Amino acid sequence: EVRLVESGGVLVQPGGSLRLSCAASGFTFSDHYMGWVRQTPGKGLEWVGHIRDKANSYITQYAASVRGRFSISRDDSKNSVSLQMNSLKTEDTAVYYCTRVFRSQYFDYWGQGSLVTVSS
Amino acid sequence: QSVLTQPPSVSSAPGQKVTISCSGSSSNIGKNFVSWYQQLPGAAPKLLLYNNNKRPSGIPDRFSGSKSGTSATLDITGLQTGDEADYYCGAWDTSLSAVVFGGGTKLTVL
Numbered sequence: 717e718v719r720l721v722e723s724g725g726v727l728v729q730p731g732g733s734l735r736l737s738c739a740a741s742g743f744t745f746s747d748h749y750m751g752w753v754r755q756t757p758g759k760g761l762e763w764v765g766h767i768r769d770k771a772n773s774y775i776t777q778y779a780a781s782v783r784g785r786f787s788i789s790r791d792d793s794k795n796s797v798s799l800q801m802n803s804l805k806t807e808d809t810a811v812y813y814c815t816r817v818f819r820s821q822y823f824d825y826w827g828q829g830s831l832v833t834v835s836s
Numbered sequence: 837q838s839v840l841t842q843p844p845s846v847s848s849a850p851g852q853k854v855t856i857s858c859s860g861s862s863s864n865i866g867k868n869f870v871s872w873y874q875q876l877p878g879a880a881p882k883l884l885l886y887n888n889n890k891r892p893s894g895i896p897d898r899f900s901g902s903k904s905g906t907s908a909t910l911d912i913t914g915l916q917t918g919d920e921a922d923y924y925c926g927a928w929d930t931s932l933s934a935v936v937f938g939g940g941t942k943l944t945v946l
Contacts, residue, residue: 753881760838761873761881761924763935779934813880820928820935822871824892826880 718742718825720814725830728804736799736830738814745795746770749817752788752799754810755829762810764788766817767797777820782808804834839864840925842938848915849946856910856941858925864936868928870908872901875922875940884923885910917945 724736740750751766765778767788776788785804790797797814814827841859848854858870870888873881883892888908889901900911908927912919925938 760940761926761937763926763937777933780932818886821869822883822886822926823873823881824883824886826882829880 718816720816720825720827722812722814722827722830725812725832727833727835729836730804730806730834732804732834733800733802734804734832735801736812736814736832738797738799738827740795740797740814740816743816746792749819750788750790750797751815751817751823753813753815753823753826754808755813756807756810764799764812766815766820768820801832804832806834808832809834838939839929839932839936840927840938842923842925842941844939845942845944847944847946850915850917852915853911853913854915854943856912856923856925856943858908858910858938860906860908860927860936862906863931864906864927864929865903865908866906867930870901870903871926872899872910873924873926875924877921881924912943915945919943920945 719741721739728734749768752764754762768775785802787800811829811831813829815823816825872885874884875881885901888903898914922940924940929936
């Protein structure tokens, strides 16, 4: 059974930093792209970015709204993917979902989500 | 404002059929595959359809999809109260180099 479990969501002040982690199990982690999608409370889905697998050079891609502030990394030895968020803004407040990504096309598995609140 | 356009809400009676539309452009739906996601109340989204009309294992054939030009549709037949959820379409946008989503459609089964 595929499982994605996020951790690290907290309350942080504007301008602060936060790192979310996602522990994956139930599949060959190193063979898959992994990514993050966020959802503002009561609103729709927004792609944050994803990281490709080793065969595709671990290339990362990001939404324009987070490029330069957020970075995604992975540790294939630990079956984990992380989202480093810097220079946080109030509009980054959202539930962040860890996802398994099929070739940049769709998200076939989702975690339960981790709430990040950016507020003073 | 979402790049893909969906109706905010649709409704129909149990046992009936409903169609949810998703409109895009030549740089997303017109050029790439469409996927659909179901988000039940209080839950994470779940993949419903991929590559326009393919169902992952475990998704009943009551759910079907199609694509024509720059639009896609999700059809749900034999509606059940358990189908009440938010439905989102998504696609890769070649011009933006980004995944884009619709704003979501809330399905009410009356």
